[in-house]
Amino acid sequence: MLTVEGLRSAYGRIEVLHGVDLEVRSGEIVTVVGANGAGKTTLLHCLSGTQPVSAGRIHFRGDELTTVPAYRRLRRGLAQSPEGRQIFTNLSVEENLRLGAFLFTDERVERDMQDAFAMFPILREKRNLVAGGLSGGQQQMLAIARALMGRPHCLLLDEPSMGLAPLIVAQIFEVVESLRARDVTILLVEQNAYGALKIADRGYVMETGQITMTGPAAELIADPRIREAYLGI
């Protein structure tokens, strides 16, 4: 579904991705784990087109995506729930969800919104409130729900567990896992390596802008090097 080959990207003259290769197959949950500053968020922004790519290629569902402008990539079926949630803070919860389906005007929009409310009942309760007033966990739920409103084939999830209480983190991971049943392929970027690898099929380990290990999630969890470096076991 998503193939990345030799991807390089830089901020000014400082290169932060030094040739990343990665593949996500249809129906999978794939995770990229790694320390802060490894380049995980930059990778997702390259995939979404919000960060320039200096070399390499991105293919998505058979098409080359590398030069497609950011706002056209959701149309191709690639959505992102970005790091730091990035919700529209001065609009209401409902308006945030409606904008998630900006590309659509059919009756399915309303149905998708009801689905989102079923997935996160707290959002239904707060649907008329300004999104900036939600708690961190609720904002994260809104960010995921908004991304799903765009009817993606593949969802890029950036640090959905960041800064949240353990109970909420568990709930978020549960929802992410449940998206499998909705035919949404997932690329999950996480510092919480254990939580991410537990729900993922395969994993990539990223260090200073490069993929250093890859394999089935179960193998990575069992690997002594990973256990020491990322799982603190």
Place this chain on the structure above:
Amino acid sequence: MDALLQFMLSGVTVGAVYALVALGFTIIYNASDVVNFAQGEFVMLGGMITVFTYQAGLPLPLAAVLAIAITSLVGVALNKLALEPARGAPVVSLIIITIGASIFIRGAAQLIFDKQLHRFPSFSGDAPIHIFGATLVPQSLWVIGGAVLVFIALWLFFTKTLTGKAVLATANNRLAAQLVGINTGWVMTLSFALSAAIGALAGVLVTPITLVGYDVGVGLALKGFAAAMLGGMGNPKGALVGGISLGLLEALTAGYLSSQYKDAVAFIVILAVLFVMPQGLFGKSTTERV
């Protein structure tokens, strides 16, 4: 009593113009957080282009439409040529760019047109309407009606349409707006075109009353800015109420104190708003969780 009514009528007329300028500020501010100080030049261009195309022999309605269309293009050009290349710069830098653009447009207008004051005929004649001993020129009704219509249209646009929401979303979070599929570049183009068109419309409506010259924009931008501040930046309702209030304050000051103090009112309003309620009458006080 007659005098009071007369002051109020002229206050509302002038206020409606300030409201139109403030509404122009509102759109660009909503889309980009930038206060566009070239907004007054759009008003000037609307008036001047109508004057010169009308003198060249075009019927007045056609001249007006042409002026509004050309001014929209100037607005789009301002965004594309001056602001877009500086994208990513701090908002203050962008605001300073708009001040530079306003000086440039004024200079260009002085060369292309001239330095005289001009007018064209009122739309519905000049026979004054008498209301309880006060008088009102029919053109005032055009100005007030224009402001109210533009306000209603904008209010519907921002609250009821998905495109309007997309404009608000772009201002609030450009990154997230792109991620949900909004073409943020197009939103900016639209905002500048719309904003310039509204400014030009104000110029077309008000020229028969106040006349137009190459340098009327500066004062209008300042008054419109004061009105927008008073009402709460970014809120169409605030722009309308702020504009009319400022017009009334000015007219009453001119009538009861001295017309020499008239222009000071706008400055006093800006200072008062900044000291007492920086968010304005209808602005939201922004508190965000992080």
